[in-house]
Amino acid sequence: MKRTVFLLARSALPVLLVSILAACGDRQDPRAEGAGTEHQHDDGDTHDDRQGPAQTRIAEAQARLAGIVSAPAGPGTIADEHDVQGLLAPVDGRSAQVTARFPGPVRALRANVGDRVRAGQVLASIESNLSLTTYGVATPISGVVLSRQVQLGAVAAEGQVLFDIGDLSQLWVDLHIFGADTQHITAGVPVTITRMTDGASQAATLERVLPGTATASQSTVARATIDNHDGLWRPGAAVRARIVVASTPAAIVVPLAAVQSMEGKDVVFVRQGDAYQARPVRLGARDARQAAVVEGLRAGEQVVVEQSYTVKADIGKAGAAHEH
Structure with missing residues (x-):
């Protein structure tokens, strides 16, 4: 009889252990509470893993060290611009x-x-x-x-x-214009002349569009005059020029350097304190330097205008760390 009771006890032991382990498994480690709600960078940045806009935190000192610069979004103008090249020449009569x-x-x-x-x-x-x-x-x-x-x-x-x-204190800038651009460019419009040697620029105004066509290049020549009192602009040198044909006002504009692509969408990074949020935007007209924002951004919001790709990389780093 005693042997029978002992065998029954031995056979019931595995069942008892399974029950104990199952009961322990129902208890949740208190250290796991809240897990999966945020990711903490080694540098103290935080990325929210819950559903919502992609964002990160970057301390002001770190942002300044990385060259991250923010500026308020606001109104501006989108220019209809034409990039051309030309040559410097002495002014006749001088x-x-x-x-x-x-x-x-x-x-x-x-x-x-x-x-x-x-x-x-x-x-x-x-x-x-x-x-x-x-x-x-x-x-x-x-x-x-x-x-x-x-x-x-x-x-x-x-x-x-x-x-x-x-007398080279002033020089002519003869700009060569090709094709359909000749129909849009007229005297009186602003032009920015840039030296190819060092990138120095000078603003001027197109004074006239010459009536003939340059024989060798079959281009129309538009002429402006620039100041050369420092003597650094040299006759015969090639220059770049940006001719502004027209300007269209826009309620909100951002520099092209502020726009990044994330998951196939155009985004800008809106800063609130140490928080940087990726904000999807819809862009309108743009020129060589900036774009109009027609949806997704309010005037006055602080937008990252320099080193936006650094903010994008930091958000991507936070997301990758969470996935692992």
């Missing part, structure tokens, strides 16, 4: 030739190519074969010596060109 009045040997040269000279300055001395006296040859205008066409000791003929002087 050049002069210095010539010998009488034939004779050149006894002195007082200027070289590239020198700045002032009106009345003597550039050379010539001994006249007629009078056997030396006379000075002066420049009639102020400017820069563009060329020197005589050597010391050479015999200059009467009327021979010794120097070419150019």
